[in-house]
Amino acid sequence: MRDKIDEQILEELRRDSRVPITDLSRKVNRSRTAVQARLSRLEQSQQILGYTIKEPSTAETGGIGAIVLISMEIRSKGEAATRQFVTMPEIASCLRVIGDHDFALLINPIEKQRLNFVLEQIYKIDGVKRTKTIMALSKEF
Known part of the structure; x- marks a missing residue:
């Protein structure tokens, strides 16, 4: 406590x-x-899970951040997919969501070519049926 x-x-x-x-x-x-x-x-007690850094915003680096919404073919494949998401350093966090999609991945600001590579890796994960990528223009807060 x-x-x-x-x-x-x-x-x-x-x-x-x-x-x-x-x-x-x-x-x-x-x-x-x-x-x-x-x-x-x-x-x-896992009240502190780690220590982190703050990186420059996308406007300062020219990198692009994104949100990738993922729909799975079968929900039961979601756990295996998250084990693969966690190995990708470009993914800042993975949120399980409800609605039309199963996951929302927050992608760190990266160069366009690297983002394309990350998206290709996500598409190849077994069970990923559909993705929708939302590009971040700037971080407001």
């Missing part, structure tokens, strides 16, 4: 996941050892 101090730690990490533990401990008014123990507990 998270308490107020855990929430403060998480908020600081959301702002800057590379904040040194000594700075973090100062901000939450706890010892370095106590903060390290809390971080370990949050990681072990």
